[in-house]
Each structure stands twice: as structure tokens, then as C-alpha cells.
Amino acid sequence: MNSFFLLLVVIGLSVAGYAAGRARSVLAASGDVRILHSLPSYYGMFVALGCGLPAILLLALWLIIQPQIVEHMVMAGLDPSIMPQNADEYSLMLTDIRNLASGNAVSREASPAIMAAMERYQSLQSVGFWTMGAAVVCIALLGLVWARSQVSRSFRARNVVENIIRVLLIVCSMIAILTTVGIVLSLIFESLRFFARVPFFEFLFGIHWSPQTAIRAEQVGASGSFGAVPLFAGTMLITLIAMLVAGPIGLLSAIYMAEYANPKFRAIAKPMLEILAGIPTVVYGFFAALTVAPLIRGWGESIGLDVASESALAAGVVMGIMIIPFVSSLSDDVINSVPQSLRDGSYGLGATKSETIRHVIIPAALPGIVGAFLLAVSRAIGETMIVVMAAGLAANLTANPLEAVTTVTVQIVTLLVGDQEFDSAKTLAAFALGLVLFFVTLGLNVIALRVVRKYREKYD
């Protein structure tokens, strides 16, 4: 018997409530449902919601609050001899008691006082649970009876049900919005802690990145430096290479798809191209690291160039391939939405197909294409897996695509991987980098969406 079972009971009661409400409304109408204000199913739904909704809310609240009350009671009732002295000890003892109760390993010898506390914990838990079960079922039944008693010919069940559904939808969308806000706030607060240790301008404009901080004060190499410019430069370099690959290929393939390809070819080629977008980025990552990077190094060596085994070029080229579908699919959409009348007008003046595309269609679609490019750029900046695997970790400040560089996302991963303490400048730097990344991609997306929307308005 657990809370999941209780939930099933409540759902069962709701189903019964649906049937009861429906039946009662048909009865109230004495068989002729047309004289009812709403359809019988709305009365059923009303009773089901009246039964289930308060009960489930109570269940949720109880599950949140009960552990805290129980724990407080257990700790307050502890034998004074083992009463914890500070907050750390308090939480450690609490964990021990909880683990003992559920039969897990504990950090100390189970003394009689602790065992007593554990038994008290268990009994309070089970009392709490049974009280909760009784209360929830009672509320469900009360709700059912009350809602059923409301059913009459003139009761506006439809309006009530529609309103409840609207509120449920609002709650769901609020959850999504609040989560976003929460993530942003946590980024901001952690970043503020970071900037308390490392000056803001040193982070943004420093050109030396070496995120080493000492764990103990006397350790060597205790000074880290957090100049993020090499990271930004590396990100920009790889993004630039990616866009040099994806921009022309994506745009030209979009033009072919939209203007030249016959419908049969298009029907096959477009989904094929979009499959590229469905390949997991980790697959692209090892493609970059194991195939493309050695290939580039091989070519470089054969013409006497010194190429690092992890080069910006390899990561950038593969990332470019990854974002081709973004550019081509979005550009294809905007090119298709250029009105046919403009093409006719141009052909009617004796323009050829390529003249029409160059002089009329591309200029008309340009805002949309720019939007597509910006979305692709923001995708490239935020991309992690390919660069982790293929771009390297060395924070070189270089414009040479044959050297290893590192990006913002790669550094966030390496700063947070492994055992870390969560209040050193090293780990907090990850949040500051994340914040920068967030604002850059947010800005790009906002601009891109605005541009695309403005363009849509022009032709719709």
C-alpha cells in the first residue's frame, strides 16, 4: 500500500463519479437530454472533477508536508544525550535515521537512542500515511456526493468544466514558464557568486584562461586565471567555419529544392536532408574525431602543414554538416513563400530562371534567409558534443583553424565533470560561461524570430 495505490483509488472514484453524474443528469432530464443545459457527459465530467481534483491536490500537499512534520517531531523527541549540536550534525543524524528506517547502510553504530528514534520515525510515518489515505478518500467521496447533488436541469456544467480545464491549462503553461525563469535565476545567482571572486571585466576581457584553483590554501598553482576571451574566440572560429560550410550548401540546396527540383525528387530528397538533423550529435562527434580530424591532418601533412590532431577545422566542418538541414529547411520555407506572382512578373519580362532567383526571389526572401542563418548560428554556438569530442581542450587564442581551440560549451563540461566542490571559482565559472552563452543565443533567437516574423507579415 503506497501513495500510488491511493492515486489509483482516487482515479477509480472519479470514474465512478463520471458515471454517477451522467446517470443523474439523464434522470433529471427524465430521458430527454435536450432540456438539460449541457450534454450529460459534461455533468459526468463535472462530478469526476469534483471528486478527483480536491483529493489529488490534498494528496500532493500531504506528500510534500508530511515528511517535514515527521522529521521535526522525531528530532525534537530525541534522547537529550545524542541531541545534535549544529546543522551539519543534525542533517547527518536525520539521514541516518531515515536510512535505518528503510534498511540502508548507515554511518554509525546503531545506538539504542537512535534505534528508538528510528522506531518512532517509522510509526509516525505509518500513522501519517493512514491518516492521509483516510483523508484523501473522504475528500474524494465528499466531493463526489456534493458534485452529484449539484446536478440538475439548469446547472451549467459545461461552463464550469470548461473553466476548470482552462485553469488546468494555465497551470501547465505556468510550470514551463516558471521553470525557465528558475533556471535563468539560478544561472544569475551562481554567476554573481563567481563575479564576487573574479572581477567581471577580467572574465569578459581577459585573454588567459586557466581555470585552476587550489583546493587547499597552501597548494601550488593556487592562482587561476579566468579570462574567457580565448573561449569566445574559439567558439566564434568554429561557428564561422560551420557557417562557411552550412551557409552555402544549405542555401543552394534550398534554392534547388524550391525552384528546380521536380516534385518527385523533392519528396525524396527533403526528408533525406532532414534526417541529418535527427542524427544524435554524439554520432557526429565521433565522426569528427575519428574520421574527419585524421583526414584533415593527413592532407595537411601531405602538403607540409602542421595540423593538430584535434583541430577547429574538423569540428567546424562536421558541425557545419550538422546544421545544413536547419539552413536549408528554413530557407526552403521562406523561398516557397515568395509569391508566385513575383516569379511570373519576372518571367514575363523575359528573365531566365537564375536571373529571377538572383534578382527577385533571393532579395524578396532575404530577411527570412537571414533569420534562418541566425538560428543556425545560435544552434552552432550552443552545440556541445561535437566540440567536446573533436575541438580539444587547449584554450589557444588563435585564428588558425588547424590548431586546437576550445569553446564555451566544452569548458562548461570540463569544469563540471568529476568531483568538484561547488563553491570554488572553478565550478562557478561554468555558470558565468553558461550565462554568457544563454544571453548570446537568446539574443540571436530573438533577432532571428523578429526578422522572420516581419518577413511573414509582408507576404501574408
Next chain:
Amino acid sequence: MSKTSGSSASGTTPKMKGDKVKVFYGEKQALQDVDLEIKPNEVTALIGPSGCGKSTFLRCLNRMNDVIDICRVEGKITLDNEDIYSSDLDPVQLRARVGMVFQKPNPFPKSIYDNIAYGPRIHGTASSKAEIDEIVETSLTKAGLWEEVKDRLMEPGTGLSGGQQQRLCIARAIAVNPEVILMDEPCSALDPIATAKIEELIDELRENFTIVIVTHSMQQAARVSQRTAFFHLGELVEVGDTEQIFTNPTDSRTQGYITGRFG
């Protein structure tokens, strides 16, 4: 793109001539054996109820139907006795000689100046800036738009009113210096005042160009055209001088349509 001497040799030599023109959209036949002569420096109006094939025939005259994949044209259409569907004739060159104005004004999203300069630029008929400037001015003047837009040539063509946009499209067609201008219901999206201006313009343009106009308005056909062709169900029912068609039609279907009994 020099004008051929045939057009001015005699008033009766047809500028364009359709001979047993059949058009199919896939399996469906849209035009049946249309024989029609279009005389130079005249306005020929094509009238008839919706779906009768008049726009289809118009679009055959500069091979705009080539853009539609499933469309197939049979028979022979000539421009100055040259078969326009022959394989040695490039539809791109044909369209420079036979221009077109569409139902809905469709200025390019460029400045007024660039809209007009588009044709001369792609055809290379004007090389220097001064030449293009001149073409822009004369085309806009011929289209009766110069006075209204001369101070804002660099503003977008899409910012003009509907009637001005349509005159801009006519100016754009004139700038290529075609021999024939096809107009597909050029006034159907315009208010009466703008319509009156366009009709006046069509009458003036007749001096230099041969014009074929599709229209739903019989008054318009009567006002602007010298010859009228009546289409019905994909067939050319009757063609003759406008006055004769409107006062003394020979076919009962023509009579029925122009007196408003159907259509």
C-alpha cells in the same frame, strides 16, 4: 530586339496569329482549335465567362504556360510569321518581345527605379547609368506615373497605391520595349478611378505597341478595344470589330453573353 518591318507594312498583316491552338492541362482540354489573328497597333480584347480559356490563350502567346508542368500546347502560334513554339526560339527572348501585365499588381520588392531598370539590365539593352535613367524616365512617363513618383524613385515600389503599382508594372513591361503587351485582367484589383487611368493609358500605348487584354468587364472591352474575341467553354466563338461584336453579334451565344443572359 529590333522591331520587324512586318508590323508597319500594312494594317491587315497580323502581328500574332494562332492556328488551331489546343491546350491541355494534364488530361483536361482547356482550349479547342482556336484560330485568332492579332493585328498590330490595335487593342484586342478577349472576353468570355470564367473558365472559358481566354487567360489560357493569353498565356500561350508568350509561353507563360511553360512554367506549369502539366500544361501542353498543340497547334501553331506565330509572331511576325515565326513559330513561337519552334525549338530554335528561346522563350526568354520571346517574352522580351511579348511582355505581360498581370491581374494583381506584382512590383518586385525593390525601389521604383530598380523595378523599371530590371528588364533593361537583364537584357543588357542599356549599359550606362545615363541610359538606364533615360529608360526609367520615358517608361514611367509613358505609363503616366512619372509626375507622381519622380521625387521618390528610390522608395520601394510596394509602397505605392494599387493603381500606381499596376501602372508601375506596365511601365516595367514597356521598359523592355516589347512589340506586344499582354494584359491579364489588369484592372480587376483596382478601383474605378485607377481603372479609368489604366484604360486611358492602354489607348495611348496602342500607338507604339500591340495589345491583347483579357477582361471580365464588357464595358471595358467596348471602351478600349478595336477588336473583340468571345470565348466560351474553351472555344473561340466569335471574333470581329468591337463595334460589330457589341451591336450586331452573329452567334447567339455571343448575344446571350453581352446582353447578360449568362456569364
